[in-house]
Amino acid sequence: GQQVMQIPQYQHVQEGEDFTTYCNSSTTLSNIQWYKQRPGGHPVFLIQLVKSGEVKKQKRLTFQFGEAKKNSSLHITATQTTDVGTYFCAGRTGTASKLTFGTGTRLQVTL
């Protein structure tokens, strides 16, 4: 079955440093979504990428979808303590309705 892996599993940065999480799928994806889960909270949708090579930005967050549509990345510039949480990618294959969530990357930011 489809597998979606994320690296790293955990990253601890100081406020102001940059952060990147990588998402890799075993199969080609029709689209990819990113979610953020704060500690003790539930996942919240951040963004969706559909096109090969697509890049989208949300303030300090930059999302990229690979050319082969099998990988994606989320880059945060100049992290803040409010960025703390676990970031999940989630992808669909073909016309499938089911989202397969990645393993997640937990980000810790300290002053």
Added chain:
Amino acid sequence: GAGVSQSPSNKVTEKGKDVELRCDPISGHTALYWYRQRLGQGLEFLIYFQGNSAPDKSGLPSDRFSAERTGESVSTLTIQRTQQEDSAVYLCASSLGTDRTYEQYFGPGTRLTVT
């Protein structure tokens, strides 16, 4: 409009007992998903419903797990003869449909502890 709601927020049960978890999706959302999240882990897909179509039950871990949904409204996830390994947060999500472009809105989850 309210978001996705789930009840109870916390449930402690003894091993071997049955539990029923409830999810109220956002009004108008035709798709509903259940996930399991063990402590510090990712989201494990359990089941999804889309309108009146047959549900996709491919993620249910055993026949002790079942779920129902009435039309496009509330859904219940039932776990029979609970085991300690069932302890987790059970998350429900809804979306406007199952088209690949639709985002999922998650409820706050039910934390299940089996003692």
